[in-house]
Amino acid sequence: MHDPIGGERCPAQDPLAALRRPGDVTCDVYLTGTVFLDIVFTGLDGAPVRGTESWARGMGSSPGGIANMATALARLGLRTSLAAAFGDDKYGEYCWETLREGEGIDLSLSRTVPGWHSPVTVSMAYEGERTMVSHGHQAPLPEPPHGPPPPARSAVTCLEPGRPQPWTAAAARQGTLLFADVGWDESGRWELAALPELAHCEAFLPNADEAMRYARTDCPRRAARLLAETVPLVVVTMGAGGAYAADGRTGETAEVPAVPVEALDTTGAGDVFVAGFVTGSLAGWPLADRLAFAGLTASLSVQEFGGSLSAPGWPEVAAWRRQVLAGDRAAAPDHAFLDDVIAALRCPAPGTHAAAEARRRAAPTLGFRSRG
Numbered sequence: 001m002h003d004p005i006g007g008e009r010c011p012a013q014d015p016l017a018a019l020r021r022p023g024d025v026t027c028d029v030y031l032t033g034t035v036f037l038d039i040v041f042t043g044l045d046g047a048p049v050r051g052t053e054s055w056a057r058g059m060g061s062s063p064g065g066i067a068n069m070a071t072a073l074a075r076l077g078l079r080t081s082l083a084a085a086f087g088d089d090k091y092g093e094y095c096w097e098t099l100r101e102g103e104g105i106d107l108s109l110s111r112t113v114p115g116w117h118s119p120v121t122v123s124m125a126y127e128g129e130r131t132m133v134s135h136g137h138q139a140p141l142p143e144p145p146h147g148p149p150p151p152a153r154s155a156v157t158c159l160e161p162g163r164p165q166p167w168t169a170a171a172a173r174q175g176t177l178l179f180a181d182v183g184w185d186e187s188g189r190w191e192l193a194a195l196p197e198l199a200h201c202e203a204f205l206p207n208a209d210e211a212m213r214y215a216r217t218d219c220p221r222r223a224a225r226l227l228a229e230t231v232p233l234v235v236v237t238m239g240a241g242g243a244y245a246a247d248g249r250t251g252e253t254a255e256v257p258a259v260p261v262e263a264l265d266t267t268g269a270g271d272v273f274v275a276g277f278v279t280g281s282l283a284g285w286p287l288a289d290r291l292a293f294a295g296l297t298a299s300l301s302v303q304e305f306g307g308s309l310s311a312p313g314w315p316e317v318a319a320w321r322r323q324v325l326a327g328d329r330a331a332a333p334d335h336a337f338l339d340d341v342i343a344a345l346r347c348p349a350p351g352t353h354a355a356a357e358a359r360r361r362a363a364p365t366l367g368f369r370s371r372g
Contacts, residue, residue, distance in 0.1 A: 013077050013313075013314040013345035013347060014077045014345075015076065015078070015282075015283045015292035015314075015341070016028065016077070016078070016282055016283060018344075019282075019283070019284070024153075025151040025152055025153060026079060027079055027080075027081045027150055027151065027152040027153070028073075028078040028080065028083070028152065028153045028154065028282060029073050029079070029080050029108070029152060029154050029155065029156065029278060029282075030076050030081050030083070030149050030150060030152040030154070030155040030156075030171070030176065030187055031066055031069060031070050031073075031080065031081070031083070031084075031143040031155065031156055032066070032083040032167070033065060033066030033081050033082060033084060033158055034065045034066060034081070034084065034085075034119060034136070034139075035063055035064070035065050035066055035067045035082075035084045035085075035086060035092075035095050035099075035118070035119070036063070036064040036065035036067070036118070036119045036120060036121045036134065036136070037061065037062075037063065037064065037094070037095060037118050037119070037121070038061065038062050038064030038065075038118045038120075038121050038122075038123060038267065038306060038307055038308075039059070039061050039064065039121070039122045039123070040059065040060045040062075040122075040123045040125065040144040040265055040267055040305055040307075041056035041058070041062070041122070041124045041125065042056060042057065042058040042059070042125045042126075042175075042264055042265050042305060043056050043057025043058040043062075043314055044056050044057075044124055044125065044126035044128065045126065045158070046126055047124075047126060047131065048124065048131075055204040056124070056214070058264075058305060059305075060305030060306040060309075060363065061306070061363060061365060061366050062098070062119055062267070062268070062305075062306035062307065062308045062310075062361040063094075063095040063098050063099055063308050063309075064268070064306075064308060065119070065121070065309050066082065066084060066158070067082075067095060067099055067307075067308045068086075068141060068268035068271040068272070068307035068308045068311070069156060069268075069271040069272075069274060069275055070082045070099065070103070070105050070274040070308075071099065071103050071308035071309065071311050072107070072256040072268070072271055072274075072275035072297070072301070072308070072311035073275045073278065073279070074103045074104055074105050075103065075311050075312065075314075076275060076276065076279045076297070076313065076314065076354070076369065077313075077314065077315035077345075078275075078278070078279060078282070079106070079277075080105055080106065081104050081105070081106040081108075081109060081150060081152065082099065082105050082106070082109070082110060083110055083144040083149075084107075084110045084111075084117070085110070085112075085113050085116065085139035085141050086110060086111070086112045086113065087112075087113060087116045087117045087118035087119075088112050088113065088114050088115065088116065088259075089117050089290065090366075091117070091118035091120065091366075092112065092117075092118040094119065094366045096110075096112070098309075102139050109144070110254075111141060111229055113139050113140060113141060116137070116139055116140065117136075117137075118136070119134065119135065119136025119137075120134065120135050120136065121133070121134040122134075123265075123267050125264070125265045125266065125267070129266075130265070130266060130267060144167055147221050148167065148170050149167050149170055149171045149174075149176065151174055151175075151176070152171070152176050153176065153177065153178070153282055154176060154177040154178070154179060154278055154281070154282060155176050155178050155179070155180055156178075156179045156180075156181065156274060156278065157179070157180050157181070157197060157201070158180075158181045158182070158183060159180050159181065159182045159183065159195050159197055160182075160183045160188070160243070161185045161186075161187060161189070161191070161195060162194060163196035164196070164197075165197050168197040168200045168201070169197075169200050171200070172200035172201075173262070177202045177203075177282075178179065178197075178200055178201040178202055178203075178279075179201065179202060179203045179205065179269075179274060179277070180197065180198060180201040180203065180204045180205065180231070181205055181206075181274055181276055182195065182204070182205075182206050182210055182268070184210070185210075185213070186229075189212075190213040190214050190216075192214055192215075192227075192230060197203075198231050199328070200234055201231055202231075202233060202268055202281075203231065203232065203233040203235060203277075203281070204230075204231040204233070204234050204235070204302055205234075205235045205236075205237070205273070205274055205277065205309055206227075206234075206236060206237075206267040207236070207237045207238075207239075208220035208223075208236055208237065208238045208239070210304050210317060211223035211224060211227060211234070211236045214227060215227050220238055220241075220244060220254070221236070221238045221244050221246075221253075222234060224236045224244050224245065224246040224253075225246045225253070227246075228246040228247065228248030229248055230248075231248065232247070232248050232249050233245065233246075233247050233249075234248070235246065235277060235291065235294075236248050237270065237273055238258075241257075241258065242243035242255060242256050242257040242258045242291075242295060243255070243256055243273075243291050243294065243295055244259075244291075245287055245290075245291055247287060250259070252287055254287045254288040254291055255291070256288060256291040256292045256295055257295075257334070258295055258299065258332050259296050259300075259332075260299075261299045261300070261302060261303055262303070263303070264302060264303055264304060264305065264344075265302060265304070265305050265306065265310065266302050266341065267306060267307040267310075268301060268306070268307025268308060268310065268311070269298045269301055269302050269307075270279050270298070271307065272297050272298045272301040272310075272311050272312075273294045273295065273297065273298040273367075274294070275294075275297065275311070276290075276293045276294035276295075276296070276297035276298065277290050277291070277293070277294040279293070280293045280294065283338070286337075287336070289337045292335050292337075293335075293338070296317065296320070296335060297311070297312055297317070300312040300317070300320060314342070314345055314347045315347055315348055316344075317338065317342070317347070318342045318347035321335065321338050321339065321342060330334075336370070358361075
């Protein structure tokens with residue numbers, strides 16, 4: 001499949017194949033936001049100390065920011081459209097080519113801005129945490145850069161208090177399901193009134209700290225139930241504690257534990273979680289299955305460098321499930337539903353060319369010249 005400007009989509013299984021009908025909208029998920037070039041250092045023994053030089057044992061570079069979520073969605077087989085500004089420097093060129101050519105993301109609504117340099121984030125991972133330093137300037141374009149949102153099955157909006165996103169109302173009016181992530185409230189007020197876009201959203205996916213502050217409670221589960229009085233569906237991520245969801249329409253709740261893994265780099269794990277949940281939601285899966293899948297994809301992502309290029313696709317999901325079943329068929333009962341999903345998608349066996357094809361990973365540098 002090709003996007004309107006010639007980018008070739010990576011081979012991928014389609015989790016919505018059984019639901020597609022002639023005349024459906026062609027876009028599964030619409031996104032808009034800022035693309036960063038992420039440079040990630042891992043293997044640090046501790047936080048950098050002023051006046052000293054620290055050496056990292058690992059390093060990776062990849063598109064970051066909204067590119068984390070766009071890549072995660074595309075690798076799970078959803079037709080993803082991204083509206084963003086790109087610098088016309090080498091960083092911007094690398095990010096554009098990686099997203100369009102490498103991941104098959106539709107960038108026909110994005111723009112390259114002459115004379116604007118790409119935003120950059122340096123992330124340092126140590127002791128299970130990360131510290132980030134970012135630099136960039138606002139792109140001299142409106143947000144979104146192309147105007148009104150296109151027709152789409154769904155859209156993900158990253159809310160910021162005090163920063164209106166009027167495109168969300170337009171998307172909701174045309175039947176797009178909106179999933180809302182949220183950033184840290186630097187003002188410290190934590191008022192839902194500062195997030196008017198929630199009135200248009202199907203689901204709200206804060207982390208535990210954010211949810212408890214907005215709900216004025218010290219229990220993440222109670223926070224989810226209270227917030228579900230405002231938004232139809234609330235999903236609260238609790239890190240190593242897993243995730244909890246409350247459906248305000250039906251009263252249903254669900255909780256799934258985290259998949260234990262050894263984390264190399266947690267950059268973008270929250271974005272991958274959202275992508276997994278959106279995928280399950282569009283596919284019509286039960287609430288508990290959506291939670292379990294989102295948590296699994298996030299856990300698989302933290303075992304690689306970088307945010308976007310660590311996102312798993314269906315071959316990685318299938319390989320994990322086969323490994324679990326080979327070790328103990330009673331293991332991971334929360335993910336038993338995946339057996340039928342993987343069988344329907346005909347995921348390639350691990351080690352085959354098809355399983356490895358087009359799976360880019362973050363590299364220590366960018367712009368290698370091709371050999372051969």
